[in-house]
Amino acid sequence: MNLVFEHVTLGQRVLFGSGKAAEHLAAEVSRLGAQRVMVIASEFERPMAGQVAAGIDPVLWQTDVVMHVPVETAEKARAAAAGHNVDLLVCVGGGSTTGLAKAVALTSGIPIVAVPTTYAGSEATNVWGLTEAARKTTGVDDRVLPATVIYDAELTLSLPVDLSVASGLNGMAHCIDSLWAPRADPINAALAAEGIRALSQGLPAVKADPAGLDGREQALYGCYLAAVAFASAGSGIHHKICHVLGGTFNLPHAQTHATVLPYVLAFNAPAAPQAAARIAAAFGAADALEGLQHLRQVLDAPRALADYGFTAEDIPEAVRIALDAIPASNPRPVTAENLTALLTAALTGEDPKTLTDL
Template identity: 40%
Template sequence: MQPFIFNSLPGRVIFGRGTLSQVASEIENLGCSKALVLTGPSQAATGEALRADLGNAAVGLYSNARMHTPVNVTEEAVELARTLGAGCVVAIGGGSTVGLAKAIALRTDFPQIVIPTTYSGSEATTIVGQTENGIKTTQKTLKVLPEVIIYDVDLTLTLPTQLTMTSGINAMAHAIEALYAVDSNPITDMVAEQGIARLACALPILSKDPHNSEARSDALYGAWACAYCVGIVSLALHHKLCHTLGGTLNLPHSETHTVILPYAVVYNTPYAVDAMAKVARILGSTSAAQGIYDLARTLGAPSSLRELGAKEEDLERVADVAMTKTYPNPGPLDRGKILSLLKDAYEGKRPA
């Protein structure tokens, strides 16, 4: 057994069906009496229904969470929370809404209750990403880790099929990077493998039967397992490129992760042979990168940056931004190789 360091994360996780009914009691358990409910524009009605259910425990609703967590949106939400006298936030939605809750907590230390409706996994990590002036930056701090996560499988039954697929592969990316992280350990490796396996089994079922509650439960559990791992260990090239593409080109989050993942795996496979062999085995493929790519294509997910609206002339700038800050990665960071990776992802070629 190799020596390792394992830092467990604090927090309370409630998983099941119908667990949305426990929000009020969790607000009380946190010692709060005034919660601001957060959602994105497309889930404003869901947020309003939750606010109504909470009665006097909710002081208002902010429904303008945006992709990549723009700083000006966060500042607007913080101002509303303070004006209304809120003492905590309740976020219900996908990664954009959860990201807003974390950005608010970073500025205010408000306790958070988050209720994910996708598989983005942000709720289980100590990472917050924020975008300002076209640049997305991330930081890792316990200040943004939610105090309570409520997973309600029922809330994912109506998740659109396309978003289910890309959000699920986005979740798998968390675990794959955890397997080759510089600070990986046997505990996160075990959980990561289980998360990838649950999602790899559930997503094909959901692509044909999106209301399959057992597969929805497996996918949601798998997403939590994958995110839990990346909340403990370090991020590497895949996440850096996706954050850069999102912040610089405003590309959609889960779709960008889906497209980039097989090419980031190709880049790092020579330096993480054992980790990638585990992924290939789980996916039933001779190659981790090809297994990921083929799974995404089978699920009807996008396979190229061109499909997402990127322009080839933007790739040089993305490569430059990706090289502006050092970060741990199995393979040495080389601008030319990163640019080649981006060009392959732009074309959507099947990895060699």
């Protein structure tokens, strides 16, 4: 069979170096010729963002950051940027902070320099998300792709181990979902496999030595690869389910991804043997699910949606909304019945192997 595919590589500058964030940011602001910079950072991240921005002179600080980017929060930030004639957005923080910068860029076209402090990966994609009336809407637009990403593992040292684990497994979900997403191709698969390898080595090192930089650098590198693969391949079943859980039920983003991932892998792996073999090899395991579950055990990963406020009564609505969004190209046909079984298992944290025999 001939190898036939179409692949788009997104253009983005990446600056990677521990302890170099402030230096790299000042150089980028100068290179881009920006005069009126708006820095977006949550109140919690504000002190760290102040250190990162020490070499520039922002005209505005925007600290009203909310998970899943409610439309109201986005409109406030858009108005503030317009009112101050902002010509560059700098976001310092996790996925919610990056998401707010993207919401501003979506309607204004103002370029973004992203400085991630978690392993979310949003900084490397042209995907945006907004929540309105308990519905999370996502889209793709090149205006929201940050022009530059500045990675500095020192900025992740303050991220507690449990959040590092959840955030890193969110990156792992980008890798795994990329292998069966609508635009999956061999280039995405290669990036995703290397991302799985880097994360499976980096995250245990973060847990073993939270103050060490080696594991955190590997985790950042792995999550960047994951995000690049995801940006090209698109959202698969895993992300469609998690967007519903986050947007409709306000479950925490990273923990939700970390919890749902083994159930999606168990559900799809029998119908996607090539993807499953690639995942297993990246873990250095004989079986994809066993490799993931061994890593999750080492990391003491999140295990049940019930721990984050999801209930059995919520499942029918989640199934109804998610069914319309899950790509028809998913390797295994998705029905209300088997999606209910998947969410029921994830609710209580039961063994995901039960889903392989559905």
